[in-house]
Amino acid sequence: MESGGAANSYAGHLPMSPDPLSPHGHRRRTLLRGLAAVAGAASATAAAVETEGPSSWADALDRLLQQHFVRMSASEVQQALRRIEREALRQHRIHLQCDATQPLDQVRFAQALNLAVCKGSRRCVEACVRENNCGRGGALENIRVLSLMGMTTELEQANPYFNPPLVPEPGQRYLPISCQQCDHPPCVQACPVTATWKEPDGIVVIDYDWCIGCRYCSVACPYGARHFNWSQPHIPADDYQPITDYLGNRPRIGGVMEKCTFCLQRTRKGLLPACLEACPTGARIFGNLLDPSSEIRYVLEHKSVFRLKEELGTSPGFWYFTG
Amino acid sequence: MGKGLFKIGMTGLLLTGIPGQWLFATPIPASPFVVVPPGGPDKCLSCHGWRQPDPTPRTLKKPHDTIVLTHWPQPGPWCGQCHDLKQPRRLFLYNDQSVDFREGYRLCGQCHGAKVTDWMFGAHGKRVTDWRGPRKIQACRVCHDPHQPQTKPVVPSAPPAPPGTSREWNPVVPPTHTLATSP
Structure with missing residues (x-):
């Protein structure tokens, strides 16, 4: 997932407790996310035939490293939604439409x-x-x-x-x-x-x-x-x-x-x-x-x-x- | 002293209280609504579209033997007290005004005025489709058979499984999949 982009309009709605993620933590997540994207692209050819996009383990890693919903940018939200649709097709054989x-x-x-x-x-x-x-x-x-x-x-x-x-x-x-x-x-x-x-x-x-x-x-x-x-x-x-x-x-x-x-x-x-x-x-x-x-x-x-x-x-x- | 206070209190209550609320309260008008009739074919018109009903009080036979009037104490009124026997799908009000079936709530409201007011404003009955915009509310007869208005017992859906157990998914209502698409 890419970082940056337009801020999610949910930002600021969260009743804020101390941010569990430090700026350093955010940079680490961004780095790991970049690595996951590279790994996902490398394995794209080996991905399951019925689903387009990254493979299952790349999606799982992406979910693990995903930001809190309120702090996600608009593009990150869209990527998360598409990931959910891919996982539903892969795991349950159903075509979902996921919105935010x-x-x-x-x-x-x-x-x-x-x-x-x-x-x-x-x-x-x-x-x-x-x-x-x-x-x-x-x-x-x-x-x-x-x-x-x-x-x-x-x-x-x-x-x-x-x-x-x-x-x-x-x-x-x-x-x-x-x-x-x-x-x-x-x-x-x-x-x-x-x-x-x-x-x-x-x-x-x-x-x-x-x-x-x-x-x-x-x-x-x-x-x-x-x-x-x-x-x-x-x-x-x-x-x-x-x-x-x-x-x-x-x-x-x-x-x-x-x-x-x-x-x-x-x-x-x-x-x-x-x-x-x-x-x-x-x-x-x-x-x-x-x-x-x-x-x-x-x-x-x-x-x-x-x-x-x-x-x-x-x-x-x-x-x-x-x- | 006590009696005087009581008189003053009662006078004040009568002048400003109960009658005041009744005389000067301005009721909020119910927002416009569309009455949704029950689905299914129109059984009445299949015969009475071309055939005048027999106005003679008698023991009903087929196909009317399913109509059992428990609404009023027996011996109750005959069909012609509520139905306009000269015009199918029209009802009589007590003031001899004839109204369409779609306005059946006016007939109900002659006795159940408070309940019909609640229904108009949304505290009774059922709104369908959406929670905003033009209101579509189900007609009284969707839930209450006008001849036997008490709702009938139904088979309940399965209870929850006690902790640590599970049960078969055996729904009473078949899936309808009313999708959350934008209206």
Whole structure:
């Protein structure tokens, strides 16, 4: 990868902790990257027939030496995206399109969920797994639907493994939980390498290539919304979502964290998140908090809303209401 | 002393409080919306496009035996109370105004006004396609069968696998692949 060029417009969005890379470290990375490029060019003729560009080991080295997403130049971002597409073709035999969609101006995403309407069908979970290219084993799902008996609000007594023949069951209420997109996210503060940060549009994202898999964020999150890929996610090739985003649903490797990103590969293009599209009862409401005429603003202004574990000071961007 | 304060408080509440909110509040108009009807063929018009319906109250037989009216306490109204029997795909409001099926929410709103207001503003019902721009919201009858409006139980998708285990991927809904292409 070449260095320099136009600065990535993400630069400056990262809530900056001390830069883990010194100027000397940057020069060393640039040198190593140059060597990798030479090695890649030398092995280009021996590269696999079905993929164009550098060979697999050159791509792997490139990924290892890649900069943090926020500090990448525009050309480096493009090279990383093409590398991801090559790796997907090489490893999973799928033709992906990987983008790095920018946050929209004057947009602050938020979601609300009507607990009176949710019937616990878990269609949102199914759609989320598909849209975000999560592993299909059921071990990693970004949405967890809790079943609560009666009027209790004790989340410790909730059952996420409910599996009756039909839902809703009499006397049960259902509470779907995913990333709450907090304004003061403890997961971001806990990350020792700044691999996760909050975007200007309110979405907390992860640079999967920068994540070291320490799982500190998972421990810090009070909502259990961060999940660890204990192994390479298994996805049938014919069930891949081919439109992907660098910070969103691109293929992950084993040993990195992942979480709900409000389907940023969709929402930053104006579409609704997959969970909203799949919900058979319309329990979820999504929109721009900065737009006074949006549905989410109507809900916040006219309904009795609450947020989970507000007393922790996380200030979630996800509201619940009934009625 | 206590009684006097109570009177002053109640007078103030009546003058400025509840009636004040009701009289002088200016409701925000709902942003324009397009109502998305349920998909599928138009079953009514296949017969009633050319044949006048029988207005006589009776026990319904095929093909109407699937219509079970549980919406009202039995014995409930007959078809003609809501349907305009002279014009297919039109409904009667209580003021004898006839409206198209696309405006069916006006019929619902005669009793469920608060819910329909929520639906107009986006707190109830389902918006489709995109979160910005012109609003497309599903009609009431997409989720609620007007004759049996309570939503029916469904088979839930598979639960998550307990820690350390995995399960087969057996989705209830077939893949649709609504791609994240720019509208």
